[in-house]
Structures are given as C-alpha cells and as structure tokens.
Amino acid sequence: MDIEKVSKLARLELSEEEKEKFSKQFENIMKWIDELNETNTDGIEPIFSITGMENNLRNDREEFFGNRERIIKNFPNREYDFAKVKKVIE
Amino acid sequence: MEFESVIGLEIHTQLKTQTKMFCSCKIVDSNSPANSSICPVCTAQPGALPKPNEKAVEMAIKIGHALNCSINKFSVFARKNYFYPDLPKGYQISQYELPICENGYIEISNKKIRIKRAHLEEDAGKSLHAIGSEKLEHTLVDFNRCGVPLVEIVSEADMRTPDEAYEYLTELKKLLRWIDVSNCDMEKGELRCDVNVSIREKGTEKFGTKVEIKNLNSFKAVKDALNYEIKRQTEAKLKGENIEHETRLWDASKGITVVMRTKEMANDYRYFPDPDLPPLNIEEEKIENIKKSLGKLPYQIKKEYVLKFGVKEEDIETITSSRYLNSYFEKILSFTSEKETIKNSLNIINTQVLGYINQQKIDEADIETKAPNPKFVFEIAKLLSANEVSSAGAKKLFEEAIKTNESPSILVEKLGLKQTNDLSEIEKFVKEAVELNKKAFEDFKNGNEKATGPIVGYVMKQSKGRANPKIVMDILKKL
Numbered sequence: 001m002d003i004e005k006v007s008k009l010a011r012l013e014l015s016e017e018e019k020e021k022f023s024k025q026f027e028n029i030m031k032w033i034d035e036l037n038e039t040n041t042d043g044i045e046p047i048f049s050i051t052g053m054e055n056n057l058r059n060d061r062e063e064f065f066g067n068r069e070r071i072i073k074n075f076p077n078r079e080y081d082f083a084k085v086k087k088v089i090e
Numbered sequence: 091m092e093f094e095s096v097i098g099l100e101i102h103t104q105l106k107t108q109t110k111m112f113c114s115c116k117i118v119d120s121n122s123p124a125n126s127s128i129c130p131v132c133t134a135q136p137g138a139l140p141k142p143n144e145k146a147v148e149m150a151i152k153i154g155h156a157l158n159c160s161i162n163k164f165s166v167f168a169r170k171n172y173f174y175p176d177l178p179k180g181y182q183i184s185q186y187e188l189p190i191c192e193n194g195y196i197e198i199s200n201k202k203i204r205i206k207r208a209h210l211e212e213d214a215g216k217s218l219h220a221i222g223s224e225k226l227e228h229t230l231v232d233f234n235r236c237g238v239p240l241v242e243i244v245s246e247a248d249m250r251t252p253d254e255a256y257e258y259l260t261e262l263k264k265l266l267r268w269i270d271v272s273n274c275d276m277e278k279g280e281l282r283c284d285v286n287v288s289i290r291e292k293g294t295e296k297f298g299t300k301v302e303i304k305n306l307n308s309f310k311a312v313k314d315a316l317n318y319e320i321k322r323q324t325e326a327k328l329k330g331e332n333i334e335h336e337t338r339l340w341d342a343s344k345g346i347t348v349v350m351r352t353k354e355m356a357n358d359y360r361y362f363p364d365p366d367l368p369p370l371n372i373e374e375e376k377i378e379n380i381k382k383s384l385g386k387l388p389y390q391i392k393k394e395y396v397l398k399f400g401v402k403e404e405d406i407e408t409i410t411s412s413r414y415l416n417s418y419f420e421k422i423l424s425f426t427s428e429k430e431t432i433k434n435s436l437n438i439i440n441t442q443v444l445g446y447i448n449q450q451k452i453d454e455a456d457i458e459t460k461a462p463n464p465k466f467v468f469e470i471a472k473l474l475s476a477n478e479v480s481s482a483g484a485k486k487l488f489e490e491a492i493k494t495n496e497s498p499s500i501l502v503e504k505l506g507l508k509q510t511n512d513l514s515e516i517e518k519f520v521k522e523a524v525e526l527n528k529k530a531f532e533d534f535k536n537g538n539e540k541a542t543g544p545i546v547g548y549v550m551k552q553s554k555g556r557a558n559p560k561i562v563m564d565i566l567k568k569l
C-alpha cells in the first residue's frame with residue numbers, strides 16, 4: 001500500500017510516525033479485502049445500496065435557501081462574496 | 091506511409107432545469123452575484139444530503155432516446171474523487187459502472203458514430219483567476235454553478251476526420267436543442283467538448299497513443315485543434331518520435347495545442363457508489379412515455395420528407411434543424427399536399443424567409459410570431475406552381491407582402507405581376523416581335539438560342555412582364 005500516494009490524493013499531510021502507523025492499519029484492511037475477494041460471488045448481484053431505498057427524487061422546484069451569508073462566513077477565506085483560495089493556475 | 095486519425099468526443103451538456111441536480115437552488119446565469127445561489131448541499135456542509143432532480147433524470151432519458159441508446163432502468167450514482175477548490179465535497183457526483191444510457195449512435199453522412207454512454211453528473215463551481223485583464227494573487231471561487239446538472243455523452247472513437255467530428259457535433263447539438271433539454275450555447279459553457287485523437291497507419295487496426303485536447307470553445311476550435319494535432323502527430327511519427335499520452339490545451343489565438351501542466355490533476359478518481367444516493371430505478375412505463383413524448387426526431391422527419399415529397403436532403407436541412415423552423419414548414423404543409431407547391435415553398439423558405447429571419451435577427455423561439463406569415467409563402471409557392479408568377483415576380487411579391495402584410499394572391503393582381511398563360515395573347519406579341527426582328531429569328535432558327543433576346547424582350551415589354559417566358563419559347567419553337 002502506497003501510503004504517500006493515498007495521503008496525497010486525500011490531501012492529508014502525514015508525519016513519518018503517522019505514515020508508519022497508517023501503513024500497518026491499511027495493510028490489515030487490504031488483507032481483509034483480499035479475504036473478501038476469495039469468497040465465491042458467482043451469480044450474486046452486486047449491491048449498490050443497503051438501505052433498500054430507490055430513486056428518492058425531488059421536483060424541479062426552486063427553494064431559496066435564504067442564509068447564504070452564513071455559508072460565506074464559513075469559507076476559510078473570503079474576498080467579497082467569493083471563497084478565496086491559493087492560486088491554482090499560473 | 092499514410093496515416094488515418096482516430097477521433098472520439100466527450101461532450102458535456104448543461105440541462106435546462108430550473109434547479110440544480112441535487113439541491114433546490116435555482117440555476118442562475120454567469121452574471122449573477124457570486125455565491126448568490128448556494129445552499130448547504132451544493133457547498134458540502136456536513137450532514138447535507140443530495141436529492142436528485144426528477145426533471146434532470148427525465149431529460150437524461152430523453153437524451154438517451156434521441157441518441158438511440160438503451161436506457162438502463164437501474165442506474166447508480168458514483169463519487170468521482172478529486173480535489174480542486176471549485177469542488178467543495180472533494181468529489182463530483184457522477185455515474186460510473188451503471189450509467190443511465192448506453193450503446194447508442196448518431197448518424198452522420200450515412201455513417202454511424204456509436205455512443206458509448208450518456209450519464210448524469212453535476213457541474214463544479216467557477217474559479218476566477220483574473221478580473222478583466224488584472225491577474226489575481228489568489229483564486230476566487232463562485233459556487234453558483236456548483237451542482238448544475240450535466241449529461242456527459244461519450245462517443246466511441248469512430249470518427250476519422252475533423253470534418254466528421256464537426257458533423258457529429260452539429261448533429262448532436264441539433265438533437266439536444268430539438269428535444270429541448272439544453273440550449274447548447276458553447277460560449278456560455280452549456281455545451282463543452284473534449285476530444286481524443288490518435289493516428290495510426292492506414293489499414294491497421296491497433297489504436298495509436300491518444301492525446302486528449304481540452305479548452306475547445308467552439309465547433310471551429312474543435313476542427314482547427316484536430317487538424318493541428320493530426321499534423322503534429324503525423325510529423326512526430328514520421329520523424330520517429332514517440333507520441334506521449336497527455337492532455338493538451340488548444341490555444342486559439344496561436345492556433346496550436348500545448349501540453350497541460352498536470353501537477354494538480356491526479357487521474358486516479360477512485361470511483362465508488364455514492365452511499366448518500368439510492369440507485370435510480372425507473373419504471374419501464376415512464377421510460378416508454380418519455381420516448382413517446384419526444385415525437386419524431388429530425389432524422390426521422392428528414393427521411394419522411396424525402397420519401398413523401400421527393401425533395402433533396404440538402405433542401406430540407408434547415409427546416410429539420412430546429413423544431414421552430416420545422417413547425418413553420420409544417421404550417422405550410424397544412425395548406426397543401428401538392429409536391430410542386432411544397433418544393434417551391436421550401437425554396438422560398440431557404441432563401442427569402444431565412445434571409446429575413448437573419449436580417450431581422452429573429453430568435454428561433456419567436457419564429458412563430460415574427461417570421462413572415464407562412465400562408466403568404468404558401469400562396470406565392472402556389473402561384474409559382476401554376477405558372478402565374480415568374481420567379482422574379484415571386485421575389486417581389488414576397489417583399490411586398492412583408493411590407494404591406496397583404497395577401498400575395500391579392501397583391502399579384504394589384505401589382506400586375508400575374509403572368510399570363512393566355513396562348514393567343516402571347517402568340518400575338520410573339521408574332522409581332524418576330525416581324526420586327528427577322529434577323530434574330532433567323533439566327534434562332536439556325537440554332538442560336540441566344541438570339542431570342544430582342545424577341546423575348548419585346549414580348550415582355552408589350553405584356554408588361556406578364557408573359558410566361560416558357561410559353562414564349564414554346565411558341566417561338568413552333569413558328
């Protein structure tokens with residue numbers, strides 16, 4: 001398990017100790033998944049959802065949220081009403 | 091060595107719903123104040139749960155039908171994981187293993203371009219890197235667009251030339267607009283196109299290394315970028331260089347593609363079914379009803395017209411390109427079923443009516459109320475079929491009818507444009523003309539068709555332009 005790759009993809013910065021600790025934990029998880037993979041699932045339909053619910057659609061009707069200011073206040077940084085982030089392109 | 095290119099297209103089309111894909115925020119245009127249409131769902135507040143928009147699901151099914159896809163009654167939303175500031179959840183809700191539509195095709199110039207899949211997903215927000223020409227120190231993000239419903243349409247790599255790609259795009263856009271699911275304005279980002287292109291030695295089966303091109307903002311850009319890229323790849327191959335599997339950006343101002351810096355995007359999306367969203371399970375009946383609601387599609391109508399009226403495909407291109415123009419034409423069909431009159435009507439539509447629509451900048455949707463009265467077009471077409479007006483007279487009639495809003499069948503008399511088919515009257519003029527132009531008549535008899543100029547001229551003058559030139563010629567030949 002490439003812990004560096006996973007942490008990079010998840011944008012998590014890990015200390016050396018954490019890397020070691022999580023590596024071991026991940027290895028166990030992967031081992032367990034390998035065990036699951038050994039189970040014969042021939043002829044069994046995959047399950048995509050365990051709630052048994054389906055569709056759960058809503059009408060295409062506008063509902064105004066009305067408290068956008070609270071969301072904007074929660075941005076880590078703001079400029080005007082934008083979320084302000086580190087520059088992403090040059 | 092001769093090469094051929096292998097082209098596949100990925101299209102994103104923005105659906106014309108009132109609200110977003112998974113929340114009830116209104117879809118607003120790009121001029122709206124930043125973050126004015128946001129809520130806990132589309133900004134990924136903890137605990138907020140997505141709920142799919144039924145209309146968007148129906149539109150996706152419409153698209154599937156129009157593209158001859160099989161519609162999966164059972165389909166699943168999946169998370170596509172990647173980090174980017176315009177995507178607050180850290181994943182985009184899309185569909186992966188079980189998309190809503192699969193295995194369709196579009197027909198272009200008698201060739202089928204297969205559609206691999208069409209699936210529902212949500213748009214990301216918009217990042218602002220500059221205000222006007224002033225570059226910003228930071229990136230500013232607006233989430234108004236975040237969560238807007240999109241359908242991604244993925245073709246198989248069935249196109250072989252940039253022209254085919256262009257035609258595919260044109261046909262696709264026509265269909266999407268026809269079924270009223272998207273406005274497809276590329277400038278507004280309602281239609282986005284990424285292309286995959288590779289080249290291979292002609293006659294071989296194996297695909298070459300493909301390059302993805304992004305940042306294509308118009309159909310022309312797609313064609314230009316493909317032409318450039320095919321040339322670039324061919325030259326590289328001939329020099330023995332390797333073609334890299336990479337993403338390139340089209341620079342329209344320089345007319346070149348450049349490698350996109352890929353440090354931000356790790357192409358490792360770790361898709362998995364979204365546990366927040368139960369699968370879609372659409373009733374067969376609903377899928378069928380949506381199909382019925384579509385009515386006839388342009389390619390079906392086209393085939394019908396060709397069969398029924400014996401018209402050429404190119405002549406019905408325009409009136410089958412938009413449902414507004416088509417219902418304009420159908421109005422005329424409600425007045426007549428006579429082939430000749432229908433052909434004449436088409437001719438008038440393709441030249442004068444379209445000319446008027448373009449000149450007056452009439453919006454498609456306003457054709458019904460603002461375009462020239464279809465009844466007028468029919469009347470002029472009928473006069474033409476009956477040889478009661480010359481083609482020049484017909485043009486004049488059209489202009490006058492628009493100006494005065496008077497019926498052409500009345501105007502034709504008023505303006506003295508009615509052609510006479512009265513043999514005896516015309517014959518009298520022709521005989522006079524021959525008498526006055528003996529030399530010309532002799533030349534004509536000796537095989538010089540052009541010599542009739544002064545004779546026809548005389549007849550026209552005497553008949554005040556009402557003599558049917560065809561009848562004049564017929565009489566002349568018999569003399």
Ligand SMILES: [Zn+2]
Pocket residue numbers: 110113114115127128129130131132133237
């Ligand atoms: Zn929302």
